[in-house]
Amino acid sequence: xxxxxxxxxxxxxxxxxxxxxxxxxxxxxxxxxxxxxxxxxxxxxxxxxxxxxxxxxxxxxxxxxxxxxxxxxxxxxxxxxxxxxxxxxxxxxxxxxxxxxxxxxxxxxxxxxxxxxxxxxxxxxxxxxxxxxxxxxxxxxxxxxxxxxxxxxxxxxxxxxxxxxxxxxxxxxxxxxxxxxxxxxxxxxxxxxxxxxxxxxxxxxxxxxxxxxxxxxxxxxxxxxxxxxxxxxxxxxxxxxxxxxxxxxxxx
Amino acid sequence: xxxxxxxxxxxxxxxxxxxxxxxxxxxxxxxxxxxxxxxxxxxxxxxxxxxxxxxxxxxxxxxxxxxxxx
Amino acid sequence: xxxxxxxxxxxxxxxxxxxxxxxxxxxxxxxxxxxxxxxxxxxxxxxxxxxxxxxxxxxxxxxxxxxxxxxxxxxxxxxxxxxxxxxxxxxxxxxxxxxxxxxxxxxxxxxxxxxxxxxxxxxxxxxxxxxxxxxxxxxxxxxxxxxxxxxxxxxxxxxxxxxxxxxxxxxxxxxxxxxxxxxxxxxxxxxxxxxxxxxxxxxxxxxxxxxxxxxxxxxxxxxxxxxxxxxxxxxxxxxxxxxxxxxxxxxxxxxxxxxxxxxxxxxxxxxxxxxxxxxxxxxxxxxxxxxxxxxxxxxxxxxxxxxxxxxxxxxxxxxxxxxxxxxxxxxxxxxxxxxxxxxxxxxxx
Numbered sequence: 001x002x003x004x005x006x007x008x009x010x011x012x013x014x015x016x017x018x019x020x021x022x023x024x025x026x027x028x029x030x031x032x033x034x035x036x037x038x039x040x041x042x043x044x045x046x047x048x049x050x051x052x053x054x055x056x057x058x059x060x061x062x063x064x065x066x067x068x069x070x071x072x073x074x075x076x077x078x079x080x081x082x083x084x085x086x087x088x089x090x091x092x093x094x095x096x097x098x099x100x101x102x103x104x105x106x107x108x109x110x111x112x113x114x115x116x117x118x119x120x121x122x123x124x125x126x127x128x129x130x131x132x133x134x135x136x137x138x139x140x141x142x143x144x145x146x147x148x149x150x151x152x153x154x155x156x157x158x159x160x161x162x163x164x165x166x167x168x169x170x171x172x173x174x175x176x177x178x179x180x181x182x183x184x185x186x187x188x189x190x191x192x193x194x195x196x197x198x199x200x201x202x203x204x205x206x207x208x209x210x211x212x213x214x215x216x217x218x219x220x221x222x223x224x225x226x227x228x229x230x231x232x233x234x235x236x237x238x239x240x241x242x243x244x245x246x247x248x249x250x251x252x
Numbered sequence: 253x254x255x256x257x258x259x260x261x262x263x264x265x266x267x268x269x270x271x272x273x274x275x276x277x278x279x280x281x282x283x284x285x286x287x288x289x290x291x292x293x294x295x296x297x298x299x300x301x302x303x304x305x306x307x308x309x310x311x312x313x314x315x316x317x318x319x320x321x322x
Numbered sequence: 323x324x325x326x327x328x329x330x331x332x333x334x335x336x337x338x339x340x341x342x343x344x345x346x347x348x349x350x351x352x353x354x355x356x357x358x359x360x361x362x363x364x365x366x367x368x369x370x371x372x373x374x375x376x377x378x379x380x381x382x383x384x385x386x387x388x389x390x391x392x393x394x395x396x397x398x399x400x401x402x403x404x405x406x407x408x409x410x411x412x413x414x415x416x417x418x419x420x421x422x423x424x425x426x427x428x429x430x431x432x433x434x435x436x437x438x439x440x441x442x443x444x445x446x447x448x449x450x451x452x453x454x455x456x457x458x459x460x461x462x463x464x465x466x467x468x469x470x471x472x473x474x475x476x477x478x479x480x481x482x483x484x485x486x487x488x489x490x491x492x493x494x495x496x497x498x499x500x501x502x503x504x505x506x507x508x509x510x511x512x513x514x515x516x517x518x519x520x521x522x523x524x525x526x527x528x529x530x531x532x533x534x535x536x537x538x539x540x541x542x543x544x545x546x547x548x549x550x551x552x553x554x555x556x557x558x559x560x561x562x563x564x565x566x567x568x569x570x571x572x573x574x575x576x577x578x579x580x581x582x583x584x585x586x587x588x589x590x591x592x593x594x595x596x597x598x599x600x601x602x603x604x605x606x607x608x609x610x611x612x613x614x615x616x617x618x619x620x621x622x623x624x625x626x627x628x629x630x631x632x633x634x635x636x637x638x639x640x641x642x643x644x645x646x647x648x649x650x651x652x653x654x655x656x657x658x659x660x661x662x663x664x665x666x667x668x669x670x671x
Contacts, residue, residue, distance in 0.1 A: 001255060001319040005308040016313060020290065021266030025312030043515035045386065048526075057524045063513035065385045066526035068408050071378035074370065078382020079513070081366055082340050082390065086515050104378070107371035181272055181309045214266075221266040221312075 008032035010041045012059050021221020023211045024052055024120060026178045027187070028059055031091065031118055034192040035062065038199065044087040045079050047072040051093035052126040052213075070101025073108035076115045087198055089116040095125045098134040098158045105164070112169025112203035116194040119160060121175075122211040123232060130216030134158045137235055142216070157235065161208050165242035171202035173242040177210040177233065179225040190240075202244055210236055254303035256295050257317040265290030269307035269316060275300040278307055325463040325489040326351035328496045329419055330359065332467035333391050335498050338417070339365030340383045340390040342376040344398060347431045348487035349421035352393045373398040377405030377418070384414040385525040387512030389471055393419035395487070396429065396437050399445075406480055407446025411527025413511070413542070415474035417467065419483045421490040424650035432650025433487035433573055436624035441484045442601045442631070449539050451546050453481040453553065454600040456571040460494035465501045466598070472504040473553065477545050478511075484600060486623065488573040488652065555598035556607055560586070564593030565671045566662055567611050569632045570621040571597050573652065578621045581658030588659070590666040600628070608635035615640060616671050621658055622646040641669065 007013065011032035018024045035041050044062035048054060050069035057064035067075040072090035080088045097105050097119050108115065124142055125131040131144040135157045139148040149157075161173045172194060176187035187209055194205035210232050212224035219227055240246065256278075263286060270278045270293060277300045280291040293316075295301065303320035323331070330352050333341065341360060343353035356367035370376035376392045383390035394402060399420045409416050422437050424430030441454045453473050455466040463485060470481040513523045529535035559579055561567050566585075570578040575596040582592040595611060597604050608618070617640050620629035626644040633642045645661040647653040665671075 002322045003317070004303050004320050005305040005316065005318040007314050007317070011314060015262055018312060020264035021268055021312060023312055025314060026310070029314050041516075042518040045513050045515060047382070054528060057526055061522050063516055063523045064526070065382065065513050066412070066524070066528055067381070068378060068404055071374065071381075071405070074375040074378035075382035075385070077368070077375075078340075078342070078379035078384070078390065079386045080382075081368060081379070082383045082388040083386050083514055086386070103371050104375050107375065181306045184309045221268055222271050225268070 008036045010035040010061050012061050014058060016059055017055055018052065019215040021212065021214045021224065023178045026184060027118065027120060027209050027211065028056065030184070030188045030191045031089065032060065033188060034195045037192060038195055040087045043085060044089070047076045047088070047090040049090070049092040049096035051096050053091050053093060053120065054127065056091050070096050070099070071104055072096065073101065073104040073113070073115070073117065077108055077113050080113060080115050087195065089118060089195070091118045092120070093126070094121045094123065094133040094135040098160050106167070109164045109204045109206070110167045110169045114198055114201050114203055116198050117206040118191060118194070119206055119208045120211045121160070121208050121236065122213040124213045124216050126213050126216055137231055159236060161206070161241040164206060170204045170206070170242050171197050171244045172205040174240040175208040175210065175236055175238050177228065177238055179210070179228050253298060254301040254321050255319040256298065256301055256307065258293055258295070259315045260284070260292035260294065261286045262313055262315045263290060263292035264288065264313050265292060266312060268310040268312065269293050272306045272310045274304060274306060275302060277301060323460060323493060323496045324351055325460045325485060325492050326421065327355045328460050328463040329393070329467050329483065330355040332464035332498060333417065333471070334359060334363055334365065336389065336468045336471040338389040338391050338471060339363060340388055341365070341367045342370050342379040342390065342392045343367065344370055344373045344376050344394060346395045346398045348423055348490050349393050349395045349419065351490070352419065373401040374405060377402040380416050381405060381409055381412070381414060384409070384416045385412065385512065386514045387509040391417040391419065393421065395421045395423045396425045396434070399437065399440070403446045406452070407448055407450065408527050409480045410446060410450040410452070411448065412525045413478040414480070414525065415478055416480040417470045417474055417483065418480055419485065422484065422486040424648070430650040431487065433623060433652065434648065434650055435486055435572060435574060435622050436627070436648060437484065438600065438622065438624060438627040441482050442603070445482065449543070451601055453477070453479060453549060454484050455481065456484045456598060456600050457489060458572045458575045458596065460489065460492055461496050463489060464496050464498055468501040468503065472506065475506045476504065477549055479545070484572070486573050550602040553599060554602045554604050556604040557596040557598060558607070559594040559596065561593035561595055561611055561615070563591055565591045565616045566619055566665055567615040568592060568594045568619045568621050568658070568662070569597070569608065569628065570594060571600060571628070574621045574623055577653055577655050577658060580655035581662060584655060584659035585662040588663055590662050590671070592662050603631050603635065605635040608632060609637065612636035612639045617665055617669055618642040619662060619665060620644045621653065623652065624648050
């Protein structure tokens with residue numbers, strides 16, 4: 001019997017705390033698969049955020065550091081600059097990366113830090129019970145936008161890939177989704193590329209993964225995936241926003 | 253025969269595998285409750301499995317292992 | 323050499339090749355000096371986007387087992403307090419320099435000691451202490467920096483160098499060879515890639531289980547007890563026969579020494595006890611002096627913060643008075659001497 005699919009070695013053999021149907025688990029697996037395929041687990045250091053993925057340090061078999069909320073890119077910079085031979089990645093949510101950590105994100109990117117940022121965009125603050133995130137869509141109801149997000153009052157959602165793709169230090173910025181097996185495969189390719197860029201010292205790579213939050217969206221796991229397709233993808237179009245490898249005209 | 257192994261004790265009964273299986277041979281076992289209190293996914297007709305691993309691709313809790321009969 | 327530069331050079335001599343900074347008067351020379359020197363010694367001086375980012379870069383560097391440093395001045399240190407608390411909670415060695423300026427708020431850029439409470443009691447949330455070293459000469463800016471890195475590694479804790487704008491900007495001769503480095507433990511806990519040789523390390527300050535969190539805090543406080551027993555440093559100046567002992571650190575201690583001489587010339591036997599470690603505070607030494615001295619005077623560039631610790635140290639067995647200027651005003655030795663003579667009259671010493 002040939003094994004077609006099994007848990008990647010870099011993913012710890014432990015029960016993850018994520019809610020039923022939460023796609024964090026899929027992205028954790030994709031990151032672990034990329035680490036396995038590149039054979040770098042023994043020299044990888046991951047930086048866990050504050051948010052639902054705060055326990056990520058228990059879910060990877062490589063060395064892990066827990067960063068303060070929003071500061072993972074700075075911590076990653078500290079590790080990478082003192083140990084360039086290490087493979088350093090951060091795993092962050094939309095609040096961590098695009099709210100409190102915006103400055104750290106933008107400056108790590110514009111410095112061209114040779115790190116890989118895996119950015120989970122699920123339009124909500126999951127861990128704290130469903131509050132508005134910087135990526136919450138206009139009209140979207142959350143615990144802190146009970147009448148739906150109103151841009152005049154609560155501002156507009158941030159398109160991170162587009163924003164960061166204008167920065168010279170960024171080697172790769174792509175937005176993917178994990179709502180269908182095909183998209184999961186694409187997401188895997190993008191994450192693998194993000195890690196490979198680091199090995200080739202290309203500079204800052206960010207992979208934004210559109211993700212679901214069944215519990216706080218108040219939807220079944222299945223409906224959450226459809227909600228993502230119908231609402232998030234139109235506002236956050238999938239695609240590669242910057243790729244120093246690609247010939248000029250191909251990126252958006 | 254292709255083989256799908258589900259560690260049912262870790263399954264959270266989210267049903268994503270059930271929805272995505274092209275052969276519709278996965279279901280949430282309504283009669284069983286795992287130690288976490290969920291109805292775990294289970295294979296109804298292993299014969300029809302084509303080892304496409306779509307279920308495993310979509311499983312957020314990494315409880316599915318797929319083997320192809322070579 | 324300037325005090326600020328002495329800190330930078332001493333850090334490099336202590337094997338600290340990574341410095342994360344952000345410009346703020348009166349400590350910017352540290353960053354500038356590092357920017358010039360680090361490339362020459364194969365090190366890195368990185369100016370971060372904020373003091374917050376800088377202290378978190380320090381956390382990353384330290385977590386991976388590397389000596390690193392950050393520095394700032396009062397407002398910038400307030401920004402770093404969350405990061406400092408994370409360093410404590412993750413049991414990470416680090417050196418943080420605060421070249422104090424007038425506060426609160428934007429305050430002023432003249433020297434001050436008004437961050438005493440912040441440094442010794444409130445550098446971050448949670449049960450924690452920090453070793454706080456207070457240099458009063460440019461030479462001490464160097465020696466205490468080397469000491470700070472060793473203490474940080476030995477006790478796996480951040481160490482604060484609490485200087486002030488005066489000493490930072492002052493120029494005095496420095497000898498970098500005087501300090502004997504101490505024996506250091508190996509950093510087996512570092513997250514520098516497990517190389518297949520060990521289970522993965524986790525540097526983390528999150529412990530959801532109350533008993534687990536309590537245990538980690540109690541372990542840390544066990545180390546604090548050892549620090550309090552072994553690492554207190556202070557200087558006694560003319561205290562053996564002193565009736566009134568001035569307690570002062572940093573720039574204030576230099577003023578107090580001159581004032582003590584003036585007071586003696588006017589018949590008042592004064593001496594100075596200069597804490598070099600603000601935490602652990604020299605409680606035993608002050609308590610011992612309470613047997614011989616009749617009163618204490620805390621002299622600070624603030625509205626009086628260390629004065630409370632002096633009262634606690636001598637368990638109020640002796641009257642403890644305060645004299646200080648704040649906002650960046652530096653008290654004159656003559657005024658301190660005048661205060662000493664007034665005290666002597668009041669207490670009919």
